[in-house]
Amino acid sequence: MLRHxxxxxxxxxxxxxAALGADPGLKVGVISKVHPxxxxxxxxxxxxxxxxxxxxxxxxxxxxRHAFDTIKGSDYLADQDAAELLCGRAIPTIYxxxxxxxxxxxxxxxxxxxxxxxxxxxxxxxxxxxRTGQILLHTLYEQAVRRNxxxxxxxxxxxxxxxxxxxxxxxxxxxAGGEIIPLRTRAAxxxxxxxxxxxQRSTNAYINLGGGIGxxxxxxxPLKDMEFVQFHPTSLYGKxxxxxxxxxxxxxxxxxxxxxRFMEDYAxxxxxxxxxxxxxRSIQTxxxxxxxxxxxxxxxxxxxxxxxxxxxxxxxxxxxxxxxxGLDPIDRPIPIQPAQHYSMGGIDVDATCASPIExxxxxxxxxxxxxxxxxxxxxxxxxEAIVFGKIAGESASxxxxxxxxxxxxxxxxxxxxxxxxxxxxxIHEREAGENVFQLLNRLKRLMSxxxxxxxxxxxxxxxxxxxxxxxxxxxxxFIYGTCGRYxxxxxxxxxxxHMLEVAEVILLGALKREETRGSHFxxxxxxxxxxxxxxxxxxxxxxxxxxxxxxxxxxxRYAPQERIY
Amino acid sequence: MTFKILRFDPHKDEHxxxxxxxxxxxxxxxxxxxxxxxxxxxxxxxSFRYSCREAVCGSCSMVINGRIALACRTQVRDLGSDEVVxxxxxxxxxxxxxxxxxxxxxxxxxxxxxxxxxxxDVPEEGHVVAEKDMEKVFQYITCILCxxxxxxxxxxxxxxxxxxxxxxxxxxxxxxxxxxxxxxSALERVxxxxxxxxxxTVFRCNDVCPKDVRPADGIEGLRRxxxxxxxxxxxxxxx
Numbered sequence: 032m033l034r035h036x037x038x039x040x041x042x043x044x045x046x047x048x049a050a051l052g053a054d055p056g057l058k059v060g061v062i063s064k065v066h067p068x069x070x071x072x073x074x075x076x077x078x079x080x081x082x083x084x085x086x087x088x089x090x091x092x093x094x095x096r097h098a099f100d101t102i103k104g105s106d107y108l109a110d111q112d113a114a115e116l117l118c119g120r121a122i123p124t125i126y127x128x129x130x131x132x133x134x135x136x137x138x139x140x141x142x143x144x145x146x147x148x149x150x151x152x153x154x155x156x157x158x159x160x161x162r163t164g165q166i167l168l169h170t171l172y173e174q175a176v177r178r179n180x181x182x183x184x185x186x187x188x189x190x191x192x193x194x195x196x197x198x199x200x201x202x203x204x205x206x207a208g209g210e211i212i213p214l215r216t217r218a219a220x221x222x223x224x225x226x227x228x229x230x231q232r233s234t235n236a237y238i239n240l241g242g243g244i245g246x247x248x249x250x251x252x253p254l255k256d257m258e259f260v261q262f263h264p265t266s267l268y269g270k271x272x273x274x275x276x277x278x279x280x281x282x283x284x285x286x287x288x289x290x291x292r293f294m295e296d297y298a299x300x301x302x303x304x305x306x307x308x309x310x311x312r313s314i315q316t317x318x319x320x321x322x323x324x325x326x327x328x329x330x331x332x333x334x335x336x337x338x339x340x341x342x343x344x345x346x347x348x349x350x351x352x353x354x355x356x357g358l359d360p361i362d363r364p365i366p367i368q369p370a371q372h373y374s375m376g377g378i379d380v381d382a383t384c385a386s387p388i389e390x391x392x393x394x395x396x397x398x399x400x401x402x403x404x405x406x407x408x409x410x411x412x413x414x415e416a417i418v419f420g421k422i423a424g425e426s427a428s429x430x431x432x433x434x435x436x437x438x439x440x441x442x443x444x445x446x447x448x449x450x451x452x453x454x455x456x457x458i459h460e461r462e463a464g465e466n467v468f469q470l471l472n473r474l475k476r477l478m479s480x481x482x483x484x485x486x487x488x489x490x491x492x493x494x495x496x497x498x499x500x501x502x503x504x505x506x507x508x509f510i511y512g513t514c515g516r517y518x519x520x521x522x523x524x525x526x527x528x529h530m531l532e533v534a535e536v537i538l539l540g541a542l543k544r545e546e547t548r549g550s551h552f553x554x555x556x557x558x559x560x561x562x563x564x565x566x567x568x569x570x571x572x573x574x575x576x577x578x579x580x581x582x583x584x585x586x587x588r589y590a591p592q593e594r595i596y
Numbered sequence: 597m598t599f600k601i602l603r604f605d606p607h608k609d610e611h612x613x614x615x616x617x618x619x620x621x622x623x624x625x626x627x628x629x630x631x632x633x634x635x636x637x638x639x640x641x642x643s644f645r646y647s648c649r650e651a652v653c654g655s656c657s658m659v660i661n662g663r664i665a666l667a668c669r670t671q672v673r674d675l676g677s678d679e680v681v682x683x684x685x686x687x688x689x690x691x692x693x694x695x696x697x698x699x700x701x702x703x704x705x706x707x708x709x710x711x712x713x714x715x716x717d718v719p720e721e722g723h724v725v726a727e728k729d730m731e732k733v734f735q736y737i738t739c740i741l742c743x744x745x746x747x748x749x750x751x752x753x754x755x756x757x758x759x760x761x762x763x764x765x766x767x768x769x770x771x772x773x774x775x776x777x778x779x780x781s782a783l784e785r786v787x788x789x790x791x792x793x794x795x796x797t798v799f800r801c802n803d804v805c806p807k808d809v810r811p812a813d814g815i816e817g818l819r820r821x822x823x824x825x826x827x828x829x830x831x832x833x834x835x
Contacts, residue, residue: 066698068653068741069647132712132775134733141724159737161728165652173711179599183661208692210609237632238647268793269624272650351650354669355626468636512641516607520640 032269032441034215035060038201040188040243041222042067044164044413045395045420047171049220050180052424057431061180062203062214064187064238064522067172071224071236072416075164076158076347077277078146080410084137086145088154089540090492094118096152101411102111102589104150104306105404106549107565108256111587113382113400117411120418125157128417133170135159143321146344147280148409150306150596154280156410161275161347167413186212189525190447191219191250191391192440198390199440202448204525209516211455215440216243218390218427222420225374225396226533228471231479233271233371234266240471243397245529246400248536253571255399255582257533258375258540259550261301263372264310268328270355271370274348276409278333278365280301286330286364287322300596306341308406309596311369315484318368330364369484373412375403375550376540379569383595386421388428388486394423401567404584405549423587436587455514455521464509474501474527474534483537487555490541498538502531514529517566532572539577540568561591597621597672599634601642602683604690612690614681615639621672627680630655630665644694651806654742657692659680659683664804679802685747701743704759708767708786713778723775736769736814738807743809745801759789761801764792771821780825783818792818 035058039046042063053059063070082092097118102109117221129135129143135157147154159166161264162183175182183203189211190202200215226241227233250291260271264285265274279285288294297313298305305313314329323329333341333348338361341349345360352360377399384392384400396414481494505527510520546560547553565583599619604612617638621630626648635642647653656667661681672680688696745761746752752760764786770776771783786792787819792815801811 065645065647065653065655066702069645071648073653073740074648074650126720126722128776130712130714130718132714132770132773134737134773135722135729137725137730139727141726142725143722150733160734162652162738165740169737176706177709177711225667270650347652354651354671414696466636468640472636475801511639513605513608516605517643517695518641519635519643567627 032213032215032447033401035048036216036431037218037220038062038214038216039220039222040201041070041397042182043070043072043222043224043394043395044168044171044416046220046222046421047168047175048259049222049394049424050175050418051171051178052421054428054431055178056575060179060183061175062183062186064185065449066184067182070168071239072168072413074236074273075413076161076275077148077165077280077310078158078410079125079167080148080151080155081125081157081409081414082118082153082155083122083125083143083145083157085142086154087338089155092153094121097121097155098239099403100151101408102404103594104406104408106406106559106594107561107577107591108259108404108548108567108584109402110382110400110585111589112585114339114402115587116382117402117415117418121414124414124417128167130172133159133166144291146277146303149279149301149304149310150408151410156277156278156280160343161277161345161535167417174464176185187522187525188246191246192444192447193250194271194440194443196251196388198388200444202451203445203519206517206522209518211448211452213444217430218392220423220427221378221391221393221397222386222395222423224398226530227371227374228533228539229474229530229560230371232266232271233476234263234271240523240526240530241374241533242526242529244377245532247391248532248572249529250388251572252388252391253379253518253569254376254536255379255398255567255569256401256540257536257570258544258568259375260371260482260537261373261375261407262311262369263549264307264314264366264369265331266370267351268366268368272351272355273366273372274331274351274365275345276307276344276417278331278348281340282336284332284335285310286332287317288324288329289322293317293322298596305596306322306408308404311550312484315371322347324366328366328368331362331367332364334364356427358539361534373407375399375401375405383426385426392423392427394419405551412524434526448586453482454512458508458524459510459514461509464507465504466511467508467520467527470501470504471523472529474530477501480532482541483551485554486541487553488542491538494538495535495542496530498534505531536570536577539579540570543579544568560592565591598679599615599630600679600681601694603693604749605692606690612788623673625672625684626668627660627672629671629672630672630680631667631682636750643692652740654740655743655829657685657744657747664748665716666742666806669806685743687747687749687753688743698743700748700756701760701762705741705766708759708763709778710766710770712723712770712773712776714775715777725774729774732825733773736765736809739765739809742806744804744806748800748804750798751794751796752799755790755794758794759786759791761811764818765809765811768811768814768817771818783822786818787822
């Protein structure tokens with residue numbers, strides 16, 4: 032049996048940052064279902080926020096202003112102390128990344144460049160052209176190589192073993208070896224990313240199934256604020272590949288089929304740089320009103336930026352347009368539509384990334400501290416992943432000072448591995464059944480149809496009913512190929528079970544929250560209701576179904592005000 | 597359309613074989629989307645790597661109608677053919693179907709010490725780096741480590757010890773970073789036939805690179821640096 036002090040699950044920015052933040056004296060391993068450089072963090076484009084105050088228009092920027100923008104952007108659902116922690120750590124984090132070799136773009140005077148982003152009072156987004164996620168993920172991976180971190184690439188964690196509210200171990204499926212392996216560990220940090228592929232239209236990588244979140248939930252760790260799903264305003268029509276907010280930060284226009292910059296009607300001051308929830312809803316409203324093209328999309332027009340600026344600041348966007356849409360944004364506007372983009376909610380952890388289960392920590396998109404509340408600002412997700420990844424590594428190290436683990440838990444962990452093996456064998460031995468890839472496609476359609484940008488009670492209820500049917504169908508699931516090496520059917524089969532839970536918690540949270548806040552828009556309750564709903568949704572798994580409870584938002588110095596942009 | 601896909605499980609099959617699938621992709625589909633649909637609808641046992649589907653994660657490199665490419669960025673209609681032949685990357689052991697063992701590629705990457713080396717004091721704030729100098733690095737940091745170049749390289753094919761284009765270009769990226777101060781010994785490690793002098797300069801790497809990194813520029817740059825450093829050393833000794 033493999034033994035570790037600390038296992039980090041996920042090799043994206045949060046997972047790697049956790050590995051670098053952990054005490055080097057501990058026996059640490061990073062498990063990732065793909066090679067870490069294939070993680071979804073790599074696709075982040077526009078940048079990472081920190082109040083460096085380096086921009087000519089940003090001289091008065093401070094951490095406090097960054098925190099205020101984050102809290103206002105969250106529609107006041109963020110815990111204010113946590114948001115302040117995030118923004119306070121932003122500046123040293125950027126400098127550390129620079130010291131580690133991250134090639135941030137520069138101002139002419141040689142300092143780290145910054146650009147404007149949505150919902151921000153100052154231009155504070157640091158970037159490397161439009162490949163910021165890629166350079167940050169590569170930089171952190173390089174540092175992990177330097178420190179000789181142990182990696183288990185292409186291993187899927189399948190189970191969390193808990194006894195008496197204490198973590199005992201994990202079970203993993205080694206894809207290359209084709210074996211199911213029990214893992215004893217004294218602590219674990221989940222950094223498994225978001226659940227974007229629960230939706231049909233998503234900017235997320237295909238691998239973002241959200242299994243880690245559902246797995247934690249089934250292990251008894253509550254989920255928080257799952258109804259808050261970010262829809263990015265600008266995804267490439269047809270493929271839903273992300274077109275960065277930096278395209279608007281650099282001055283791009285949103286234009287409807289009548290040739291109007293329609294953001295005038297929705298956010299006359301900030302226009303295209305209003306927060307994402309507002310811009311996404313505005314675009315969808317235009318499309319629904321018949322002001323879109325083919326009732327499907329509007330235009331993101333960059334032509335007036337000129338060739339030079341596009342080539343210098345947005346080369347990746349141009350590349351995406353050329354290769355995936357066959358158009359050059361220098362000459363033609365980009366057809367865009369909103370698509371699921373980010374999971375504000377997640378595994379319920381505190382500001383030290385600790386969960387109610389002893390030894391279990393979570394960070395990054397799979398976790399909910401909460402710093403993003405009901406709507407995340409662009410440029411804050413890379414920051415959150417790196418800052419809270421590191422905090423999780425530090426907290427877990429602190430927790431582990433208690434000395435080595437005994438053999439307790441060996442039996443449970445080995446038993447869980449055997450149970451998974453026999454379950455897979457039983458599924459494989461069936462003569463026929465449901466194809467899990469097709470079930471997954473059904474789930475995606477269901478969620479896009481019933482828990483999208485605009486929601487109402489009857490539709491959400493229908494979503495829950497259809498989900499129950501899907502759960503029934505999953506009982507008849509079947510493995511068509513051979514159970515063994517690189518059985519991707521098994522990967523999706525294991526994750527799908529957890530995705531059902533994630534979907535249920537999203538639908539249920541959305542149905543119960545009878546107000547509109549941030550990304551959660553109820554057409555039957557179109558107003559924010561601070562008197563009843565300034566609180567987090569906390570959902571706990573039970574044998575009889577989800578148990579829902581609420582926790583007050585950690586208030587602070589900023590009283591809720593109307594969000595006018 | 598016909599998709600002719602190479603199938604092989606080295607633990608079970610004696611030889612690789614082609615399996616034919618009839619599939620009509622949507623007009624806008626990429627090869628990766630077609631592969632996923634074939635797997636979802638016809639054959640869930642078909643194995644291939646994928647992740648971001650937008651050409652930045654480097655997972656889905658394979659051979660498509662004889663060309664090494666990313667499946668996600670290859671649009672079916674651009675192939676201009678009713679038959680699509682899909683094979684795994686050459687020059688690496690097949691693990692299963694279209695999945696190859698990339699360990700030799702990653703080992704070469706690790707060997708060049710792919711991290712910034714800036715010993716001594718670092719500035720309290722960020723480094724001051726001239727905009728132009730930082731932009732020189734940008735050509736190389738667009739590399740997604742997809743291993744297309746490594747697979748296409750004739751030298752890597754005949755000599756397993758050869759570092760290959762991606763790793764050498766990565767090393768060059770650090771040597772031109774004004775913040776990096778690695779010693780000359782780091783370059784000496786690639787000063788041989790398994791390093792920069794192994795390159796045949798046939799530029800297959802440049803041809804297949806989906807991100808226009810032009811790894812051969814990096815190899816060429818390293819050669820110049822090595823020669824320059826040696827020449828300097830020679831003159832130092834004489835004086």
